[in-house]
Amino acid sequence: MNHSCDGLTRRAFLALGALAWWTPRAFAAAGSELGLALPREVAGIAIPRSAYALRAAAFAQQGQPDFLFNHCLRTFVFGALYAGKKALAFDPDEAFVAAVLHDLGLLPAFASEHASFEIDGANAAETFGKSLGMSPQRADVIWHSVEMHDGKWALTSRQGPEAMLVAAGAAADVDGPDPAIIDGRQAAEAVDAFPRLRFKTRFTALLVDHCKRKPLSQRSTWLEGLCRRTTPAAWTDTVEDEIAAAPFAE
Numbered sequence: 001m002n003h004s005c006d007g008l009t010r011r012a013f014l015a016l017g018a019l020a021w022w023t024p025r026a027f028a029a030a031g032s033e034l035g036l037a038l039p040r041e042v043a044g045i046a047i048p049r050s051a052y053a054l055r056a057a058a059f060a061q062q063g064q065p066d067f068l069f070n071h072c073l074r075t076f077v078f079g080a081l082y083a084g085k086k087a088l089a090f091d092p093d094e095a096f097v098a099a100v101l102h103d104l105g106l107l108p109a110f111a112s113e114h115a116s117f118e119i120d121g122a123n124a125a126e127t128f129g130k131s132l133g134m135s136p137q138r139a140d141v142i143w144h145s146v147e148m149h150d151g152k153w154a155l156t157s158r159q160g161p162e163a164m165l166v167a168a169g170a171a172a173d174v175d176g177p178d179p180a181i182i183d184g185r186q187a188a189e190a191v192d193a194f195p196r197l198r199f200k201t202r203f204t205a206l207l208v209d210h211c212k213r214k215p216l217s218q219r220s221t222w223l224e225g226l227c228r229r230t231t232p233a234a235w236t237d238t239v240e241d242e243i244a245a246a247p248f249a250e
Contacts, residue, residue: 072102
């Protein structure tokens, strides 16, 4: 499936391609300069070390606030723990790229005028994956994994193990891990490796800011309730209004 990326700002488009020309050798050599000090394993989960993974991690670290970057890394760890518990076989590069980029749409640099943050983030992540040389099929997996990361589970679970991993991991970090899947020791190791950095306060502020900028973009999404509460004056139409406005006599 080919998804439109027309909503990306010029600034975002240029940023997405900034790392694409680096060779794996050049990237590895420059990793320390970029501050990439990713552990090789966290809570028994191997952190991918491919050129795809390292480039995505570097881009995420440069383009996101520190608390959001760490949230995305914990999302991968918690999601991989979920996948292991459920015996889901997943592509580590696709899952990792989707996880570390899944909240790009909350940042103004990647926001379109009208789309939800899930779609904006999915478009940006797909574009970045393609810029790295990923096939359209693999980039499509990344798109769905980002777009569905906070959607209805009945739909997300139909998108494959990578989408399930990102959704389960993000939910575990935002709402708290299910102790039947992620034990206290594993959760503590993830937080120790990637500290929360006042995540609750700063992430909530980021969501509120998004709702103030684009309140109507989040219809029928995870953020609709918050956007309605944050900007109630923007929510003036209802289902009844839509039905009444239809171009039919009755």
